[in-house]
Amino acid sequence: MQSTLTPYTPFFKLRILTLLLLQLQILPTLTLSPCRTSCGNVAIKYPFGLDDGCGAPQFRHMFNCTTDLFFTTPSGVYKVQSIDYDKKTMVVYDPAMSTCSILQPHHDFVMTDIQSVIIPPSPDTIFVLLNCSIDSPVLNHYKNLCFNFSGHSCDELYGSCNAFRLFHLLTNSTPPCCFTGYDTVKYMSMNILDCTHYTTVINSDNLKGIGPLDWVYGIKLSFTVAETGCERCAGSGGTCGFDTETVGFSCLCSTSMNATRECESLFQLFGTPPCCFTGYDTVKYMSMNILDCTHYTTVINSDNLKGIGPLDWVYGIKLSFTVAETGCERCAGSGGTCGFDTETVGFSCLCSTSMNATRECGPLDWVYGIKLSFTVAETGCERCAGSGGTCGFDTETVGFSCLCSTSMNATRECVDSNGFVAAARGEDERGFGGAGGWVPSEAPYSVGVAFESLE
Ligand SMILES: *[C@@H]1O[C@H](CO)[C@@H](O)[C@H](O)[C@H]1NC(C)=O
Ligand SMILES: *[C@@H]1O[C@H](CO)[C@@H](O)[C@H](O)[C@H]1NC(C)=O
Ligand SMILES: *[C@@H]1O[C@H](CO)[C@@H](O)[C@H](O)[C@H]1NC(C)=O
Ligand SMILES: *[C@@H]1O[C@H](CO)[C@@H](O)[C@H](O)[C@H]1NC(C)=O
Ligand SMILES: *[C@@H]1O[C@H](CO)[C@@H](O)[C@H](O)[C@H]1NC(C)=O
Ligand SMILES: *[C@@H]1O[C@H](CO)[C@@H](O)[C@H](O)[C@H]1NC(C)=O
Secondary structure (H helix, E strand, O other): OOOOOOOOOOOOOOOOEEEOOOOOOOOOOOOOOOOOOOOOEEOOOOOOOOOOOOOOOHHHHOOOEEEEEEEEEOOEEEEEEEEEEOOEEEEEOOOOOEEEHHHHHOOOOOOHHHHHOOOOOOOEEEEEEEEOOOHHHOOOOOOOOOOOOOOOOOHHHHHHHHHHHHHHHHHHOOOEEEEEEEHHHHHHHHHHHOEEEEEEOOOOOOOOOOOOOHHHEEEEEEEOOOOOOHHHHHOOOOOOEEEOOOOEEEEEEEOOEOOOOOOHHHHHHHHOOOOOOOHHHHHHHHHOOHHHHOOOEEEEEEEOOOOOHHHHOEEEEEEEOOOOOOOOHHHHHOOOEEEEOOOOEEEEEEOOOEEOOOOOOOHHHHHOEEEEEEEOOOOOOOHHHHHHEEEEOOOOOEEEEEEOOOEEEEEOEOOOOOEEEEEEEEEHHHHHHHHHOOOOOOOOOOOEEEEEOOO
């Protein structure tokens, strides 16, 4: 038998090569929006906008995007953690606010008048006024502004939160606190309220029996969206925004065009420009200038596109190549690899690192060596192996022996303690491995050696 080991890789016949040259000329995007649509991992949609003129004018100048989105109020810059456009809520976090785990210096939460109307804290955001003086209005005249927050108490807050324990420790009493809503802090500053600190808790509806360590601290704002015809604009492919001078609604259609209501399609504006489906020969003989078309695209596998829309076509160019008849098959059949002489550029059959041939590889590329084949004498080995034993021989008599375990050999096959032949176990030694890890060394078959000449 001929060995086909060669230092070269096997020869494969490749007749079709597909090159996908993606989008050779990119069409200018005609609906480019002038408005950014996200900041960090927060999506920005109407009524919000980052760029001036984007979104609803009521929210103008309230947002900054550095690496994250920030919401600015007169009392600070709050990091926006998430916006739920369906529920119309936005969760912000005041990094200067005290929470269960950190006590921060006294400060207020203040919104502009318009913010208080269009994006106030939601009803399920609780403001907790802490370390209040006994003269505080919320303990006296405005007592009814504080409510029973699912049975939670000041003691519980001062007891479970490391940050608030200090209020209790310094006076060795329990300073009053008050669970209230945004309206209280909207009309009264912390100074008037006479409490040194506040914290806010969101999703307060389900906190009965849940301790302050597990509350979510932050402020959930709920926003309203004015009806301005945004849907009509968005439906026409535009982005809702406003004229930065008149602050009137504007439908932003492209970087170069705004509309008052909705975007007109380009075809409506300019009519449908002619186009032409053709083959390679057309563009081979005429440049795009001569053809007087501004763009082209190419589609492959065009035979089966009847009824299939352009969105599902495969764009690219499929090249087909031809292979000259050079006697490559004969060379490959002799174990060589087809190539060419780099100087004469004539065909060359590359046979080994040390030799090339003009047609096919010769004796120099044969594999030298002697292949031995052996015969196995019939000794009943299969019967022994079938019973889980390993075929061997008695080292003294040199007669056949079935090696069953470290402590037992048999003349024919292995039997268990009840005298039954062990169930066939295949040809491995699982029975011994489990018994004690003893695995017989190679079975000393009698081996006959014969020579087989190479072809
Ligand atoms: C369209 O409106 C946006 C936002 O107001 C503005 O930045 C842009 O200059 C306007 N473009 C045109 C062409 O008027
Ligand atoms: C955000 O912009 C406002 C002005 O619109 C500015 O006063 C504020 O400092 C800015 N905040 C950040 C964090 O850049
Ligand atoms: C708690 O309030 C009292 C005044 O009522 C104030 O002296 C004290 O410093 C406050 N505690 C903390 C930790 O700010
Ligand atoms: C607060 O409400 C809880 C039930 O949620 C009630 O058990 C508790 O007595 C109330 N506390 C006060 C002071 O009214
Ligand atoms: C065989 O041909 C290859 C490719 O032309 C060349 O690189 C190599 O040097 C040649 N070997 C000999 C021994 O001529
Ligand atoms: C079984 O046979 C092997 C190989 O001849 C020998 O080494 C071993 O001592 C024998 N075991 C017993 C229990 O006779």
